[in-house]
Amino acid sequence: MIQPKPLFEQRMQKLMPDYEKWLEIIRKEPVNSIRANTLKISPDKLKKRLEERGWKISQPWPDYKEAMIVENDLEPGELGKAEEHLLGYYYVQELSSMLPILALKPKENELVLDLCAAPGSKTTQSSEMMKNTGTIIANDKDIGRMIVLASNLERIGSTNTIIARNDAIQLCQKLAKLGMKFDKILLDVPCSGEGTIRSSPKTLLMWNIKMISKLSRLQKKIASSAIELLKDNGEMVYSTCTHAPEENEAVVSFLVERLNMEVEKISLPVKCRQGLNEWEKEKFQPELENSCRIYPQDNDTEGFFVAKLKFKEK
Numbered sequence: 277m278i279q280p281k282p283l284f285e286q287r288m289q290k291l292m293p294d295y296e297k298w299l300e301i302i303r304k305e306p307v308n309s310i311r312a313n314t315l316k317i318s319p320d321k322l323k324k325r326l327e328e329r330g331w332k333i334s335q336p337w338p339d340y341k342e343a344m345i346v347e348n349d350l351e352p353g354e355l356g357k358a359e360e361h362l363l364g365y366y367y368v369q370e371l372s373s374m375l376p377i378l379a380l381k382p383k384e385n386e387l388v389l390d391l392c393a394a395p396g397s398k399t400t401q402s403s404e405m406m407k408n409t410g411t412i413i414a415n416d417k418d419i420g421r422m423i424v425l426a427s428n429l430e431r432i433g434s435t436n437t438i439i440a441r442n443d444a445i446q447l448c449q450k451l452a453k454l455g456m457k458f459d460k461i462l463l464d465v466p467c468s469g470e471g472t473i474r475s476s477p478k479t480l481l482m483w484n485i486k487m488i489s490k491l492s493r494l495q496k497k498i499a500s501s502a503i504e505l506l507k508d509n510g511e512m513v514y515s516t517c518t519h520a521p522e523e524n525e526a527v528v529s530f531l532v533e534r535l536n537m538e539v540e541k542i543s544l545p546v547k548c549r550q551g552l553n554e555w556e557k558e559k560f561q562p563e564l565e566n567s568c569r570i571y572p573q574d575n576d577t578e579g580f581f582v583a584k585l586k587f588k589e590k
Contacts, residue, residue: 278480284470291519297573306474307576308350310366311374311397312342313432314404317365319344325360336371337545342404343374364431369397370475372546372570372577376464376515377401379542379568379584385410386459389451391444391502394421396428398464403434415440415447448501457507465495467516467523471579474572492522496530503535508587511540515582519569521555524581528567529560531585539566540584547574551583 280288289295312319319341323333332347344366346355355361355368374397382388382402393399393414402412414429414437416422422441429437440447468488469479499514506512514531516523528551531537539551539561551567553560567583 278477280480281483283485284480284483288519291521292571292573294573298571301573301576302473304474306370306578308346308348308355309369309371310344310346310355311369311401312344312366313364313400314342315408315433316363322360322365325365329358329360340374340378340545343371343545345371362431364433367397367400367428367432369401370578372471372575372580373397373517374401375544375546375568375570375580376462376513376582377405378544379515379582380460380462380511380513382406382410382412382460387457388412388460388462389458389502389505390414390462390464391447391498392416392464392466393439394418394425396425398462399425399437400428400432400434402462403429403432403437406436408434408436410436412437413440413451414438415442415444417441417443444498445501448498448505452501452504456505457510458505459507459510461502461506461510461512463499463502463512463514465498465514465516465523467491467495467518468520469517470519471517471570471572471581474578488520488522492520492526495523495527499527499531500535503531503537506587510586512585513582514585515580517578517580519571519579519581521552521558524569524583525552525555525560525564525567526558528583528585529564532561532563536588537585538588539563540586541566542568542582542584544568544570544582546570546577548582549574551581 394416548568551564
């Protein structure tokens with residue numbers, strides 16, 4: 277295990293009273309989790325098919341049977357090479373990565389914007405929840421990641437998604453000029469990735485505090501641009517796979533203070549710790565308690581942050 281940098285360690289100890297439990301869980305291999313593609317197969321039929329293959333399947337969330345854990349010790353790449361994966365019957369996705377869409381709840385026939393979409397885990401999940409109706413605009417600016425996004429959408433059978441290649445802020449400006457407004461917006465923004473250390477230990481090597489400050493400024497710009505596209509009664513989910521308050525509560529608090537937003541309470545099928553009210557002498561809006569911090573030691577997952585926002589009633 278790569279040794280955390282002293283400043284990183286100090287911050288995590290301050291964030292988590294049970295820091296030792298966090299340190300213990302990130303040293304363990306992550307679980308093998310998948311999401312049944314309900315456009316092609318029911319969760320029950322997929323479970324039966326995988327069990328016939330010899331896999332032991334558990335479904336940790338009774339209300340979301342599409343989320344599954346493969347309990348077996350698999351060979352490297354086995355999840356991706358299986359026939360059921362190639363046929364698009366399931367998508368390999370970390371459990372906590374499924375949570376932003378469970379919070380957003382895209383519905384049939386809605387207009388949805390997924391602003392930082394590639395490689396498509398949440399885009400495909402939205403398409404499934406919408407039953408291939410309505411329209412999703414899935415944007416990313418990196419051509420390599422977009423190729424993977426397109427491949428994943430084709431494999432799962434998504435027919436309601438338009439792919440766009442743009443800088444997120446520039447796309448928002450273009451869509452605003454066209455007068456477009458969306459029912460739902462997902463902002464799963466670029467972040468420092470502190471929550472992904474279990475699957476990507478090199479994150480500890482790359483981590484630095486200047487990067488967090490830079491990302492926080494970018495996230496505020498992206499979120500501010502996206503809000504211009506939200507319908508008056510629309511909803512937006514802001515999510516990251518990091519624990520850094522500068523990239524989470526600080527961004528959401530900025531939206532609440534400056535852009536007439538409020539943070540809705542959300543119900544997710546995992547243990548959530550409420551958002552922070554302050555960090556490093558910076559105080560956040562009290563309603564940040566409605567946001568959700570997902571810690572690896574609480575759920576045997578990666579780490580995530582999820583907040584759901586809407587306009588304040590006039």
